[in-house]
Amino acid sequence: MASSNNSFIAIFSLLLLSTMQCHAQLSSTFYDRTCPNALTTIRTTIRQAISSERRMAASLIRLHFHDCFVQGCDASLLLDETPTIVSEKTALPNLGSVRGFGIIEDAKREVEKTCPGVVSCADILAVAARDASSLVGGPSWTVKLGRRDSTTASHTLAETDLPGPFDPLSRLISGFANKGLSTRDMVALSGSHSIGQAQCFLFRDRIYGNGTDIDAGFAIFRLL
Template sequence: METSFHNVLTSPAKAVAVILLVLLLNTACQAQLTSTFYDNSCPNALSAIRTSIRNSIAAERRMAASLIRLHFHYCFVQGCDASILLEETPSIESEQTALPNKDSARGYRVIEKAKSEVEKICPGVVSCADTLAVAARDASAYVGGPSWTVMLGRRDSTTASRTLANSELPSFKDGLDRLISRFQSKGLSARDMVALSGSHTIGQAQCFTFRDRIYSNGTDIDAGFASTRKRTCPAVGGDANLAPFDLVTPNSFDNNYFKNLIQKKGLLESDQILFGGGSTDSIVSEYSRSPAAFSSDFASAMIKMGNIDPLTGTAGEIRKICSAIN
């Protein structure tokens, strides 16, 4: 044993290998997100974000749904690196102008405001990526939805990709197999996908996203529901007219979304496709019966989504403002 140990110490090649191994292990440890990441460097960060987000939602209730949706759109492209917050420049093709984002993703200024409040107390410490992750949790809790422990330590990207945003974000026209495949490519299961879709229990959609469905005269839509939706979504024009996903409790985070699907009252094609003879019917039925199961699974899925390819350690940067690189 002594000879073997001596050989490790005196062999340059082996010594280098040992050092590299130690560095790799250390890097791996540093790369793990943790709920206590800012406990020492900025202990009041989360409370500052929470206050700012609550104020924004109090001023506009719809913003809660928008922030949860923004979290989804930010993690699906390049991972949870806040690339969606970057605005257009000669060197950056903003994801905000991608087709899935330009008419539906919003809340950028709300995140910027929350980040600015944190910058006042801890400049250059808290990332925009973490600010957005915390904001989504706080938005859910504010409207009666689940809360969860947000894992922290993400850093911000210095790049964005409109191309990836156009190709990787799910569409309201996607079929069930396509939706499941898109989520699985990000490490999320079909059950995660159904739970996350339940965020459509709050928020609103624009007419152009559900017009084809309500005028289709199909068998997968309740006739009365379609007739009601036609009042605010004409066959021609009014593309930007808004309608709530849930007519009964549009501002409360509950499990009514799943009850609607069973009654053929899903607003988008990508909503209704979750129930109607497919592999996710049993999950929808379960969530329709058990608000607790839905809340628990939604929180778990949001945590999993927040872990999609984050930048950690020395990768990326901590942006001073979320809309531009330093």
């Protein structure tokens, strides 16, 4: 029963994350007429990626997580640096840490072959996170679709809004609350990262450091 409840909480939290700050009317059947093979095509790409590197599943969940925490789930994290855009990729919580961009590009490329200009990258990110979870034995859920891709990014919000591995518990709770997520949602979303690997020094420093804020579980935000 406890395992079942935890799975339900994780599914609910990820659904909430996927729809937060999105004011459009989303629907699980959004592409049924315009691109009926979209979800199958995305899943095939994600399956191939995880078959080649199993820990990519955790990276894709984290990629979606970091996108949603800045401006909502709008694929702003995918935007590269331009003369008018300071990319979120170069923000400290993402730089040299967030990965899986190439997998999303592969999925987008395959979808474009059959439905050019129809499926948003934001929706691909959301579907990829769901498929990554289910393909490694985690929970699955119905993804509501219809997001639009952002044309802007916010390096500043990425620096200030994303949770850090050394944030005290109070800061983590308030940061998630600012996104409409409860402490329980925070724990479920944090736990979903644990399908990957964490850098050992983060656990060591938090457990054997100065003895304050024994919250090594949040080290999973820094997946290898």
